[in-house]
Amino acid sequence: MFAAHPLPGREADQVDGLSIDRLSAWFGRHKVVEDMRLRAPSRKVTALIGPSGCGKSTVLRCVNRMHELVPGARVQGGVHFGGVDVYAPDLDAGSVRSEIGMVFQRPNPFPTKSIYENAIIGVRIARTTPRGRLMEIAETALSRAQLWDEVKDRLHKPAVSLSGGQQQRLCIARAIAVDPSLLLMDEPCSALDPIATFKIEELIRAIADRYTVVIVTHNMHQATRVSDYTGFMTIENAGDPGRLVEFGATTQIFGAPVNPATEAYVSGRVG
Amino acid sequence: MTDVALPAARFRQRPALRRRRTKNAVMTALLLVAVALALGALAWVLVYVGIRGFSVISPSFLTHNPPGNPAAPGGGFFNGIAGSLIVVGIATGIAVPLGVGAAIYVVEYGRGRLRGAIRFFNDVLIGIPTIVTGAFVYAVWVTRFGFSGFAGSIALAVVMLPLVARTTEEMLRLVPTELREGSLALGATRSQTVLRICLPTALPGIITGGMLAVARAMGETAPLLLTVLGNDLFTQLNPLHRMETLSLQIFSNAVTGYEQAQARGWAGALTLIAIVLILTAVARFFGRRVQVENV
Numbered sequence: 001m002f003a004a005h006p007l008p009g010r011e012a013d014q015v016d017g018l019s020i021d022r023l024s025a026w027f028g029r030h031k032v033v034e035d036m037r038l039r040a041p042s043r044k045v046t047a048l049i050g051p052s053g054c055g056k057s058t059v060l061r062c063v064n065r066m067h068e069l070v071p072g073a074r075v076q077g078g079v080h081f082g083g084v085d086v087y088a089p090d091l092d093a094g095s096v097r098s099e100i101g102m103v104f105q106r107p108n109p110f111p112t113k114s115i116y117e118n119a120i121i122g123v124r125i126a127r128t129t130p131r132g133r134l135m136e137i138a139e140t141a142l143s144r145a146q147l148w149d150e151v152k153d154r155l156h157k158p159a160v161s162l163s164g165g166q167q168q169r170l171c172i173a174r175a176i177a178v179d180p181s182l183l184l185m186d187e188p189c190s191a192l193d194p195i196a197t198f199k200i201e202e203l204i205r206a207i208a209d210r211y212t213v214v215i216v217t218h219n220m221h222q223a224t225r226v227s228d229y230t231g232f233m234t235i236e237n238a239g240d241p242g243r244l245v246e247f248g249a250t251t252q253i254f255g256a257p258v259n260p261a262t263e264a265y266v267s268g269r270v271g
Numbered sequence: 272m273t274d275v276a277l278p279a280a281r282f283r284q285r286p287a288l289r290r291r292r293t294k295n296a297v298m299t300a301l302l303l304v305a306v307a308l309a310l311g312a313l314a315w316v317l318v319y320v321g322i323r324g325f326s327v328i329s330p331s332f333l334t335h336n337p338p339g340n341p342a343a344p345g346g347g348f349f350n351g352i353a354g355s356l357i358v359v360g361i362a363t364g365i366a367v368p369l370g371v372g373a374a375i376y377v378v379e380y381g382r383g384r385l386r387g388a389i390r391f392f393n394d395v396l397i398g399i400p401t402i403v404t405g406a407f408v409y410a411v412w413v414t415r416f417g418f419s420g421f422a423g424s425i426a427l428a429v430v431m432l433p434l435v436a437r438t439t440e441e442m443l444r445l446v447p448t449e450l451r452e453g454s455l456a457l458g459a460t461r462s463q464t465v466l467r468i469c470l471p472t473a474l475p476g477i478i479t480g481g482m483l484a485v486a487r488a489m490g491e492t493a494p495l496l497l498t499v500l501g502n503d504l505f506t507q508l509n510p511l512h513r514m515e516t517l518s519l520q521i522f523s524n525a526v527t528g529y530e531q532a533q534a535r536g537w538a539g540a541l542t543l544i545a546i547v548l549i550l551t552a553v554a555r556f557f558g559r560r561v562q563v564e565n566v
Contacts, residue, residue: 066456071382098458108449112471122457125467171453178457 016082017042017212018063018182023077024241025058025067032058034241036077038231040182045204045213047227047250049220051265054233055242056216057105060184063214064100065093081182098126101175103185107167109159109174115142116155118170122178137177144210145173146203165196169203176207183207185215189222201226220266224254232262317544324541327534333542337503337520342529348539350506351520352546357510358420358499359488362427367481369428370435371470377436378443379465390440396433404429405494413498420510423499430491431484438480442473478558479551486547492518517543 023036033055040046048056061067062075065086079086086096109118119138123129129137138155142148147169151162159170168188175183185204189197204213204226217223223230230253232246246253246262257263264270332347373393377386408426416422446469454464470477495501495516502515503523517539525536 064456066452069452069455094458094460096458097456102456104449104453104456106449108447108453110450110453110468110472112468112474121454121467122459125454125457125459125463174453174457 017044018046018214019078019080020059020063021078021080023059023062023075023079025055025062025076026072026074027070028072030239031241033062034243036233036242036244038244038247040212040214040229042082042212043209044228045208045215045226046229046231047223048214048216048231048233049218049223049265050233050242050245051235051270052218053238053242054235056218056233057186058242059233060102060186060214060216063182063184064097064102066097066102068093098122098178099180100182100184101178101180103168103172103175103183103188105187106191107164107171109162109167109170111158111160113159114156115151115159115162115170118159119173119177122174126178138173141173141177142170144176144207145169146199146206147173163196165192165199168192168196168200172200172203172207176211180211182212182214185213187216187218189217189219197222220254220268224250230254232257232259232265234261234265320537320540320544323534323537324539327538328541332535332538336506337524337532337535339504341524341527341532344531344534346535348517348520348535348542350502350504350515351517351539352542353506353508354420354499354502354514355489355517355543355546357508358423358495358514358516359427359485361421361424361510362431362488363481363485365424365428366431366435366484370432370484371439371477373432373436374439374443375465375470377440379461379469393433393436396429397437400493401426401430401491402493402497405497408494409497418498418500418513420499420507420512420514423495423514423516424510426494426498427488427491430494431488434484434487435481438483439473439477442476442480443469445476446472475555475558478554482547482551482554485550489543489547490518492522495519517546 018038018040020036020038023033024031025033025036036055036059038046038048038059048059050056058067063079063081063086067073067075075087081100085091086100110121113121116135116138119141120134123134123137139148139152142151147166150166151157151170154161159167162170168191172183172188189200192200201222204215207213208228215223215226227250229248230250231244232253233242233244235242246257246259248258253262254266257266261270329347331345333352334349335345335347336350337348338344338346373389377389381389405426408422408429412422412425413419450468450472451464454468455461459467495518499516499519500513501519501523502513503520505515507514521536521539521543524532524539527533
């Protein structure tokens with residue numbers, strides 16, 4: 001058993017940012033995450049690292065209530081963002097998901113839609129914005145995703161005509177266009193080449209002054225490059241639920257890990 | 272390493288390689304034969320119908336009704352062509368929305384037993400001989416309201432519905448989960464996801480499936496004998512009355528035994544194939560257009 005570590009900054013007055021408390025998650029009877037605790041401070045990048053199958057992605061999907069979409073999936077425990085209980089019964093999962101955006105492992109632009117339509121589809125769905133402002137929103141979102149210069153002359157071309165890295169930045173723009181406060185990124189570079197990866201990492205750093213970012217990665221170098229805080233999760237044996245082992249400033253986790261399991265993982269001896 | 276034979280020689284000595292190459296050649300040949308037989312049969316039908324039909328077909332064939340005397344030359348199948356388009360058109364209007372709706376329910380919403388039951392009955396429906404469908408519509412509709420084009424549309428809709436539902440279901444299943452999740456993660460509801468993402472993505476496949484059902488309905492004759500009844504000599508465009516359809520007309524002209532009537536039957540068969548091909552091409556064209564530029 002790993003000892004539970006006190007988390008930094010868990011004071012009650014610090015309500016901004018994401019806090020996960022005693023979160024457990026199941027697929028059917030199989031418990032995949034147990035007693036997860038995490039605080040991702042506002043406007044910082046927090047990385048979740050750990051070996052495959054340790055429940056990192058599941059934790060992420062519990063935050064924007066995507067986990068519950070899987071038949072038989074169940075969640076227990078608390079997820080608060082900006083002091084608001086994400087699982088409050090009077091809160092609609094759709095509104096949670098537009099406040100908490102998500103970028104997936106593989107770029108998933110909508111293939112039947114153009115670059116422009118992909119960028120604004122979230123806004124169109126929400127039906128809160130007058131049509132006249134859509135282009136402005138598209139430009140802002142695509143600029144923040146550092147894609148505008150590359151696509152401004154072919155906004156009405158199919159989104160799938162872009163390269164993989166551009167598609168992923170389009171997906172980030174698509175998430176940003178809805179004006180979320182928190183962005184969840186589930187291994188956003190695992191399907192990309194090193195140059196495209198570098199661009200996305202640069203972009204993550206750039207948007208961190210506006211958005212709180214939580215990124216799951218199994219690339220430890222990426223965690224050191226993009227994140228301010230890092231949480232290390234692992235499983236003891238195959239089939240066990242994943243747990244948080246250690247959480248701290250990224251420099252501390254990689255420079256002076258307290259837990260021997262963290263030390264073994266970040267030094268590349270296991271995992 | 273005691274064996275010092277040259278690498279090339281070593282490769283040649285390996286019997287497994289030769290056996291695999293032979294096997295590969297045999298399998299390739301078998302597959303080519305299968306392809307040739309399948310395509311050959313299709314080509315034979317098309318060419319044969321084409322040859323028999325082309326000698327009779329003419330613009331006036333498309334605009335005239337058969338002559339009163341079936342042994343007389345000339346005339347055409349206008350009443351059947353128009354009737355087929357009307358009867359199948361109405362059937363499509365009934366079957367496509369219902370079939371697509373059922374498929375959406377099964378793929379996007381359905382859980383457990385009801386979903387299983389729908390799929391099971393859909394499969395049963397696909398397997399029902401269409402003459403039985405015709406007899407059913409005869410019993411519940413025609414005995415009360417009489418023979419009519421609309422009764423035929425109902426029968427054809429019952430034939431088409433499970434085909435549309437099945438192909439739509441399969442096409443919706445091919446829409447990657449990642450796209451649904453991408454939409455839901457933006458805050459979209461399930462229905463918005465279905466309407467804006469899943470259906471447009473699956474549209475070309477749904478159109479192809481719909482056109483297969485239309486083609487099937489165009490050629491159906493058995494259920495129409497018991498519902499539309501046929502009306503060989505007159506033009507009847509009102510689906511509330513008994514009508515003629517192309518399939519019935521081909522049948523009734525073919526069984527007369529008069530050479531001229533049989534010739535018209537061949538021309539009718541060619542017309543039927545042409546209509547199905549044209550409709551499919553048009554539907555595909557529009558399906559692609561919708562896909563590329565739905566700005």
